[in-house]
Amino acid sequence: xxxxxxxxxxxxxxxxxxxxxxxxxxxxxxxxxxxxxxxxxxxxxxxxxxxxxxxxxxxxxxxxxxxxxxxxxxxxxxxxxxxxxxxxxxxxxxxxxxxxxxxxxxxxxxxxxxxxxxxxxxxxxxxxxxxxxxxxxxxxxxxxxxxxx
Numbered sequence: 001x002x003x004x005x006x007x008x009x010x011x012x013x014x015x016x017x018x019x020x021x022x023x024x025x026x027x028x029x030x031x032x033x034x035x036x037x038x039x040x041x042x043x044x045x046x047x048x049x050x051x052x053x054x055x056x057x058x059x060x061x062x063x064x065x066x067x068x069x070x071x072x073x074x075x076x077x078x079x080x081x082x083x084x085x086x087x088x089x090x091x092x093x094x095x096x097x098x099x100x101x102x103x104x105x106x107x108x109x110x111x112x113x114x115x116x117x118x119x120x121x122x123x124x125x126x127x128x129x130x131x132x133x134x135x136x137x138x139x140x141x142x143x144x145x146x147x148x149x
Contacts, residue, residue, distance in 0.1 A: 011048040016055035018126075020142035022135070026063040028147070029070060030109055036147050037061065038113035041123050054122055060137055061129045065102035069094060079108075102131035 009015075021040065025033055043049050043056030069077070074095050081090050097105050107129055114120040128137065 009048060011050040011055040012053050018057055020058045020137065020140040022060045022062065022142045022144045023147060024062050025106065026066045028067055030067050034106065034109035035113055038110050041126050056123065056126060058126045060135050060142055061106065062133050062135060064106045064129045065098060065131045067106055103129040
């Protein structure tokens with residue numbers, strides 16, 4: 001019997017066609033926006049998506065401080081962290097986090113939507129979040145994309 005005329009091609013770090021994209025987070029709803037960005041970083045929008053490989057794109061996110069939450073989540077939600085020392089449990093609302101670290105809220109949301117393993121930690125480095133509209137990645141010639149959120 002003849003062989004099939006096509007083969008399933010799995011992407012790896014050498015064959016992945018990685019591009020640079022710029023996304024504006026101005027007035028974007030946090031969770032919806034983060035899930036779309038995580039999908040782009042993961043590479044799920046590509047035809048040669050491979051679950052165990054870094055085949056996604058590099059994403060530059062601008063205006064991270066202008067992200068919004070629906071309802072009263074900005075004041076009522078509480079983020080908990082621990083310093084590692086006895087009695088070191090700290091609480092903060094999203095409004096407090098945005099005031100002190102404008103990019104952290106978006107970074108934490110996207111990181112939580114990536115795989116919790118070595119691949120997810122590697123994929124997290126393919127994302128660059130900036131509070132303003134300027135970024136130092138003009139040499140990569142990124143393409144601007146708009147997301148529906």
